[in-house]
Amino acid sequence: MIHELKRIFQIHETSAKASIKSVLATVVALDGSSYRKPGVRMLILENGYTVGAVSGGCVEKEIVRQTASVFSSGLPKIMTYDGRYRLGCEGILYILLEPFDPETAAIQSFWENVKGRVAMTIESFYAKQDSVNLNYGSFFVFGKDRFSVHGVEKEEPAFSVFRQTLDPCFQLYIVGAEHDAVQLCSLAANIGMEVIMVADPREEKSIENFPGAEKLMAATPDDFPTEQIDEYSAVVLMNHSYVKDLHYLISLRDTNPFYIGLLGPFKRREDLLNAFLEKCPDTADAFLESLHGPAGLDIGAVTPQEIGIAILAEILMVARKRVPLKLRDKLGSIHSDST
Numbered sequence: 001m002i003h004e005l006k007r008i009f010q011i012h013e014t015s016a017k018a019s020i021k022s023v024l025a026t027v028v029a030l031d032g033s034s035y036r037k038p039g040v041r042m043l044i045l046e047n048g049y050t051v052g053a054v055s056g057g058c059v060e061k062e063i064v065r066q067t068a069s070v071f072s073s074g075l076p077k078i079m080t081y082d083g084r085y086r087l088g089c090e091g092i093l094y095i096l097l098e099p100f101d102p103e104t105a106a107i108q109s110f111w112e113n114v115k116g117r118v119a120m121t122i123e124s125f126y127a128k129q130d131s132v133n134l135n136y137g138s139f140f141v142f143g144k145d146r147f148s149v150h151g152v153e154k155e156e157p158a159f160s161v162f163r164q165t166l167d168p169c170f171q172l173y174i175v176g177a178e179h180d181a182v183q184l185c186s187l188a189a190n191i192g193m194e195v196i197m198v199a200d201p202r203e204e205k206s207i208e209n210f211p212g213a214e215k216l217m218a219a220t221p222d223d224f225p226t227e228q229i230d231e232y233s234a235v236v237l238m239n240h241s242y243v244k245d246l247h248y249l250i251s252l253r254d255t256n257p258f259y260i261g262l263l264g265p266f267k268r269r270e271d272l273l274n275a276f277l278e279k280c281p282d283t284a285d286a287f288l289e290s291l292h293g294p295a296g297l298d299i300g301a302v303t304p305q306e307i308g309i310a311i312l313a314e315i316l317m318v319a320r321k322r323v324p325l326k327l328r329d330k331l332g333s334i335h336s337d338s339t
Contacts, residue, residue, distance in 0.1 A: 002166045003192030008043045011051045021046040023067045024100035027054050028124045028162040032091030039164045070097050076136035096126050099150040106147035117168040125159040168232045169194045176238035177203045184308040185210045221247035226255045234259035234315045253280045259318045262293030269293035
């Protein structure tokens with residue numbers, strides 16, 4: 001997931017300034033099943049600090065132990081982890097361990113792609129066995145630019161390759177500034193969403209009022225920068241004002257977020273839609289289908305925190321094209337194919 005890779009780059013840049021080396025661990029292949037899928041990554045610093053995880057916790061200690069040889073030799077390696085006989089896991093993980101030292105241009109390109117909300121590709125070359133090889137390694141591909149993670153300039157054609165395309169982070173626009181909006185902001189940020197708070201300028205709020213938010217927009221419906229909303233964006237209208245929510249909804253009519261949540265009961269939703277359609281009768285069907293009100297899944301939520309969980313669960317369900325289902329009633333893989 002791109003938000004995990006953002007954290008890896010942030011920590012690497014900080015540690016590199018302190019001359020602390022780092023190693024990148026990437027799950028590049030899997031035989032059987034596992035808690036998480038190929039493409040998950042973690043960063044291990046020379047001082048023992050780690051960022052991220054590649055499983056539920058049973059693999060990470062072994063990864064840290066095996067990175068010692070990478071720190072000492074500077075050579076990438078493949079380690080295997082057979083979980084069939086450990087802690088009830090069922091698969092064999094193939095994990096690429098490589099020095100993480102991308103050049104300055106690669107770091108700049110990464111952040112430019114993140115800011116521009118452009119998809120990026122990572123290619124990892126490896127052999128499916130416990131082994132050490134200088135030519136193992138990963139490449140970041142940003143459009144026509146290609147950068148090595150640790151300085152290898154070419155890949156061996158005989159190697160296997162794991163290729164992963166990472167889409168931009170989910171953006172969540174929360175329109176409102178009350179206590180429930182603060183709770184939703186914090187929860188969404190904790191799962192890696194880029195949260196943009198939108199508040200009426202008269203609210204006189206600051207970014208410090210919304211822990212986890214990437215930015216705060218003091219914007220009325222008339223100056224809401226809707227051009228920044230893309231297909232990886234979700235919007236939740238949670239003003240405690242019917243009129244405000246209606247005006248913001250009208251301002252969104254030509255956007256294409258994958259989800260728009262309307263807070264409040266069914267009657268409020270119906271009143272909003274009727275008033276909206278009176279003013280915008282030619283609205284595209286796709287826009288209307290993106291509306292979800294009352295926002296959230298029925299989990300019996302009571303508190304603002306629980307309501308936030310219900311809303312985020314529905315947003316993820318829509319983004320990943322799922323239907324509500326208890327995992328105990330599901331056959332096959334219980335988690336998304338996404339890492």
